[in-house]
Amino acid sequence: MSASIEKGINAFKRQVDSSVAAFFSSCVHCGLCAEACLFYTETGDPKRTPINKTEPLRRIWKSEFTLMGRLGKMVGLTKKVDDALLAEWQELVYDSCTLCGRCSMVCPVGNDIALMIRKTREGMAAAGQAPEGLIGATNRSVTIGSPMGVKWPALRAQIKHVEEDTGLTIPVDIEDVDYMLLLSSMEIMNFPEFIEAVAKIFDKAGVTWTISSEAFEATNSGIQIGVSDIAAELVQRIVDVADKLRVKTVISPECGHAYMAIRWDGPNLVGKPFNFKVRHILEVLDELRKDGRLKLSGKETQKLTYHDPCQISRRGGVIDEPRRLIDMFAEDFVEMPDGGKMNWCCGAGGGVSANERADEIRLKVFDRKKAQLEAIRPDGIISACSNCRIHLEDGLEEHNMDIPLLSLTETIAEHLAED
Amino acid sequence: MTEIELLSWARGPGLQIATIIFVAGVVIRVVEILLLGRKANLAEAKGGEMANGMKTMITRTVPDRTTFKRSSVTIVSGYAFHIGLFVVCFLSAPHILFLKDIIGFGWPAAPTAVIDAFAVITIIAMLVTLVNRLTNRVMRYLTNFEDLLTWFVTFLPVVTGYIAFHRIGMTAPTLLAVHILSVELLLVVFPFTKLMHAFTLFIARWYNGAISGYRGVAS
Numbered sequence: 001m002s003a004s005i006e007k008g009i010n011a012f013k014r015q016v017d018s019s020v021a022a023f024f025s026s027c028v029h030c031g032l033c034a035e036a037c038l039f040y041t042e043t044g045d046p047k048r049t050p051i052n053k054t055e056p057l058r059r060i061w062k063s064e065f066t067l068m069g070r071l072g073k074m075v076g077l078t079k080k081v082d083d084a085l086l087a088e089w090q091e092l093v094y095d096s097c098t099l100c101g102r103c104s105m106v107c108p109v110g111n112d113i114a115l116m117i118r119k120t121r122e123g124m125a126a127a128g129q130a131p132e133g134l135i136g137a138t139n140r141s142v143t144i145g146s147p148m149g150v151k152w153p154a155l156r157a158q159i160k161h162v163e164e165d166t167g168l169t170i171p172v173d174i175e176d177v178d179y180m181l182l183l184s185s186m187e188i189m190n191f192p193e194f195i196e197a198v199a200k201i202f203d204k205a206g207v208t209w210t211i212s213s214e215a216f217e218a219t220n221s222g223i224q225i226g227v228s229d230i231a232a233e234l235v236q237r238i239v240d241v242a243d244k245l246r247v248k249t250v251i252s253p254e255c256g257h258a259y260m261a262i263r264w265d266g267p268n269l270v271g272k273p274f275n276f277k278v279r280h281i282l283e284v285l286d287e288l289r290k291d292g293r294l295k296l297s298g299k300e301t302q303k304l305t306y307h308d309p310c311q312i313s314r315r316g317g318v319i320d321e322p323r324r325l326i327d328m329f330a331e332d333f334v335e336m337p338d339g340g341k342m343n344w345c346c347g348a349g350g351g352v353s354a355n356e357r358a359d360e361i362r363l364k365v366f367d368r369k370k371a372q373l374e375a376i377r378p379d380g381i382i383s384a385c386s387n388c389r390i391h392l393e394d395g396l397e398e399h400n401m402d403i404p405l406l407s408l409t410e411t412i413a414e415h416l417a418e419d
Numbered sequence: 420m421t422e423i424e425l426l427s428w429a430r431g432p433g434l435q436i437a438t439i440i441f442v443a444g445v446v447i448r449v450v451e452i453l454l455l456g457r458k459a460n461l462a463e464a465k466g467g468e469m470a471n472g473m474k475t476m477i478t479r480t481v482p483d484r485t486t487f488k489r490s491s492v493t494i495v496s497g498y499a500f501h502i503g504l505f506v507v508c509f510l511s512a513p514h515i516l517f518l519k520d521i522i523g524f525g526w527p528a529a530p531t532a533v534i535d536a537f538a539v540i541t542i543i544a545m546l547v548t549l550v551n552r553l554t555n556r557v558m559r560y561l562t563n564f565e566d567l568l569t570w571f572v573t574f575l576p577v578v579t580g581y582i583a584f585h586r587i588g589m590t591a592p593t594l595l596a597v598h599i600l601s602v603e604l605l606l607v608v609f610p611f612t613k614l615m616h617a618f619t620l621f622i623a624r625w626y627n628g629a630i631s632g633y634r635g636v637a638s
Contacts, residue, residue: 018455019630022622025452028613029566030497031557032482035489046560065455067447068611104631105638106486108497109616110479110624264634267461277463317465317635338485341636 005083008127012060012081015119023116024061026109027051033103033113038344038368039096039361050103053092054116056081056123086129093120094131095358099257100310100345114315121226130225133355138221141234146217147354148185155183155216158192168199173245174210179284180247180276181211182218182238182262184255186386194254194386197413201285204416205293209251215241218253220261223269224351232269235262242276249277251284254407256311256349256385263316280312281409282384286321289328296328297417302379303332304406307369307392308343309385322384322408329415336372344368348391366395373403382406422592429599437603444610445618452622464633471632472625479624479638493555496547503541507534507577513584538581545574565612572608575601 034040034049046052062069063078072078101114124130137147144151159170171177179202187194195211202209215237222231242250252259261269263278279287288294306326312318319340326333338344347365352358369392373381381403383389389405396403420428460468482494508514512528519525529537549570552558579601583594608614631638 016455017457018452018622019457019626021452021455022619022626025448025619026613026616026623028616029552029558029561029563030493031555031561032486032490032493034557035486040557041489044556046557049557049561052561065451067451104627106483107627108479108482109620110475110627112627112630115630264462267463268458271461273461273463314636315634319636341638342483342485 004128011126012123023111036102036106038365042365057120099350125226131355137354150185171210177208179209197410218258256309260311295417296415305378307383426596437606441606465635468629472629475628499544506537
């Protein structure tokens, strides 16, 4: 047995808890999860059935954590986890799953299959069986601080542009403020309008806030590749700075997995509760709306829909907030079929977009989103995740569909009421 | 061994052995799950774990509309045979009398014609699930020996019960002995296979609902 497979097996073992054991004990092989997964519905390949993606973890659970499995192991009856199995499963666990969690919502016995796949990735990564693209992104996150290699000078330059354009000062490294804004590399490089939008909204609302020059990156490749140690290190950087600046709330930007990483996984990764709150930008805006500090003017008359980013809606719990915010400016809002907590994934989350090997299947499974959009034919799509946004634009372009993508935060900023 | 001796063994020692294996097996399986434990969630909660976990234990029984449309054969046949099994197991007069002897109390039985109809529905539904399992692309891929074994040991008591009730082929004691032995086979196989889902699905659903509920999502 190679050293890496041994590491992998130990990592698999560490992932088994009472929830995983209950899940595996309950699976009846009904196959319903396949029909909830766009990687199956759009390819028709039964290998991509969600529960099948957890096979390596299942084998470890069975042989190490059940009486029958342990007895079977003694007489050599259990199925082994080896390099060949993990190599074969890489494509299923990483390329064919965005951890969107739709399967977890339909499993009749209640298995949280997305969680099981997330845990399977821990063993895969420890055994050295992760895609090159994700390994590269993770290494850059650790060494440079960003999966796309974005350093502080790049953000500082973008901030300078925004300050010139708006005449507003973007607060940097300010202590004792209410909010510390995190950003995704994607926003810094492709959508600096987001920073501008937040600056304008917070200026109007009289919010005290800051960006940290030391820890501004919200994304976390560690949770995508499935290496908890690295994920914890990336979270700890934010925790240290938030504590140093004594901020009350850390804001997760328009990025799905970043929210999962800092809001729901963060304290569990670093092993203690945070001294500050974590909120998604949409939760913050909705709070401002509720307090009467967010006033908008003018209405969008075009037909708009909202694409729920999986980690923000179904896996994150921010479902009603965007709809209340959209209601402030949209006259003609339509839900996609299955919109809300059952929305279909764009196909690029969970590290799929960072994994070049998955480019082809990523665009193939976009057909599900295309079908959703064709059912309502919107004039514009609002979303709150820059990764979804980039991929949706890619997919729409591929199919010559001319539907603009809008950021919810940016659209709100455009509608800010003048004093 | 005469047929009466066979029936006596099935009703006596056979049933005792099978029941002991069933109860001990189920307890071991449930305990080995729960003893693993789960780390406390350190993130600030947005909703309740307990209430949503309990809710999901019930609500997950009903599929969402899109899933129903996409997997209607699996869902309808699954529902039909589960409901059918429940009715013929727990609402037929001979079964209630049999259980009353063991647990000391009974409950009203459904009319014979109803039980008969449900037995036929169960048999048909189980045959549909088998054909579905062998022809549906996903299910065929997932199916292993255990899936077929558990189907068989569940199907057997229904068929032997139906035959025993209608006294087809053999004499009554033999038919009854065969029926009871088939139930004992089911009891013995139960704890060591996916049949355990009858118990563990409530734990699984609770965890699912609790995980989502904590984040403020109704699952």
